[in-house]
Amino acid sequence: MSIHNSTINFNHIIMNTNLYQYILGIADNSLILGQRLGELCGHGPTLETDIACTNISLDLFGQVRSYYQYAAKVAGDGRTEDDIAMLRKERDYVNVLLVEQPNTNFAYTMARQFLFDVYHLLLLQDLQKSKDLTLSAIATKSIKEVSYHQRFSSDWIKRLGDGTPESNQKTQEAIDSLWTYTDELFHQTEADKAMVAEGIGVDVTALKTNYYTKVNAVLEAATLKIPESKYFQKGGKEGIHTEHLGYLLSELQYMQRTYPNMEW
Amino acid sequence: MILKSHLELSRIQFQVWFIFNLIHKFMATKNWPLWEIFVRSKNGLEHRHFGSLHAADAEMALENARDVYTRRNEGVSIWVVESINITASNPDHNGELFEPAQDKVYRHPTFYDLPDDVKHM
Numbered sequence: 001m002s003i004h005n006s007t008i009n010f011n012h013i014i015m016n017t018n019l020y021q022y023i024l025g026i027a028d029n030s031l032i033l034g035q036r037l038g039e040l041c042g043h044g045p046t047l048e049t050d051i052a053c054t055n056i057s058l059d060l061f062g063q064v065r066s067y068y069q070y071a072a073k074v075a076g077d078g079r080t081e082d083d084i085a086m087l088r089k090e091r092d093y094v095n096v097l098l099v100e101q102p103n104t105n106f107a108y109t110m111a112r113q114f115l116f117d118v119y120h121l122l123l124l125q126d127l128q129k130s131k132d133l134t135l136s137a138i139a140t141k142s143i144k145e146v147s148y149h150q151r152f153s154s155d156w157i158k159r160l161g162d163g164t165p166e167s168n169q170k171t172q173e174a175i176d177s178l179w180t181y182t183d184e185l186f187h188q189t190e191a192d193k194a195m196v197a198e199g200i201g202v203d204v205t206a207l208k209t210n211y212y213t214k215v216n217a218v219l220e221a222a223t224l225k226i227p228e229s230k231y232f233q234k235g236g237k238e239g240i241h242t243e244h245l246g247y248l249l250s251e252l253q254y255m256q257r258t259y260p261n262m263e264w
Numbered sequence: 265m266i267l268k269s270h271l272e273l274s275r276i277q278f279q280v281w282f283i284f285n286l287i288h289k290f291m292a293t294k295n296w297p298l299w300e301i302f303v304r305s306k307n308g309l310e311h312r313h314f315g316s317l318h319a320a321d322a323e324m325a326l327e328n329a330r331d332v333y334t335r336r337n338e339g340v341s342i343w344v345v346e347s348i349n350i351t352a353s354n355p356d357h358n359g360e361l362f363e364p365a366q367d368k369v370y371r372h373p374t375f376y377d378l379p380d381d382v383k384h385m
Contacts, residue, residue: 046296048317048328055331152327159320 021191027067028095034060086256098181111174114153161222183232299325302343
């Protein structure tokens with residue numbers, strides 16, 4: 001084998017590893033948030049909101065399957081979508097810290113959803129323009145669902161913020177405590193940078209201004225205060241998580257770990 | 265003595281009033297109003313009653329209807345109306361409302377042949 005050939009192969013492998021990591025960076029957010037919302041099944045504050053939250057969860061899982069099927073294809077080593085979803089260790093999940101935060105109360109659930117949905121929609125709108133046709137197709141398919149998620153969670157933030165003094169106070173508390181996880185959405189990993197350079201990935205740093213403009217507009221309409229804290233948490237994208245993810249994963253992975261390769 | 269029983273009476277009255285109000289308030293805030301949901305499954309068809317759900321206002325009723333009734337491409341249009349706005353007939357009056365039509369066959373348009381191309385009649 002000539003040196004020239006082996007260089008090409010080597011570049012090809014790096015490119016695939018980056019693409020694989022890039023896909024996980026998008027998909028893991030939806031998987032973990034979907035699992036969080038799924039926890040509310042049968043525990044929502046009313047029957048209607050219970051169904052709404054689990055529906056959003058199912059939307060996200062649907063998107064996750066498309067991403068993981070593609071990631072399995074890119075990996076090309078016999079891994080399946082289920083292996084990727086269920087059999088990684090905590091440090092191998094690269095979701096942002098925001099989505100793993102617990103359903104402390106309904107205000108927290110909606111604040112987390114709202115802070116993620118605004119970002120998610122902006123990301124997908126740009127991902128549609130990706131040179132990678134599979135990713136752009138998944139984005140196009142997901143956008144209708146995510147537009148609805150954003151409308152749903154924004155409406156709830158306005159209702160709760162502009163509701164009773166108690167709902168206002170609880171929602172303010174949720175926004176204040178989750179605010180610290182918002183900046184991480186706009187951090188770039190090495191895989192992100194490589195994929196942006198290839199015209200495949202979305203430059204998340206460019207979404208930041210637009211994101212805070214949209215979020216602040218809803219918070220103002222909800223008569224909530226825009227948090228002023230400049231201290232932000234990060235780490236999820238590099239696999240360093242808050243203590244909440246371990247518990248979530250042990251529930252998510254329980255069946256596959258206990259009965260390997262089980263199907264239904 | 266009269267004064268005392270009077271006081272006692274108004275105290276009981278107040279308690280009853282207070283508890284009644286509490287229950288009323290509790291029930292009012294505990295449950296959102298009920299809404300009836302109508303969905304048009306296809307253009308050209310009428311809106312059909314799909315069921316009912318709770319929501320704080322019309323906007324929320326539409327969103328909840330999306331999640332409860334139209335998740336599987338069932339519709340092209342949704343109407344919501346608060347159940348309290350529906351006036352229902354009294355079942356006791358069923359005789360006068362419905363029976364007179366039964367012995368007058370000419371009131372039923374069954375003597376016409378409809379072409380197959382006319383759908384949804």
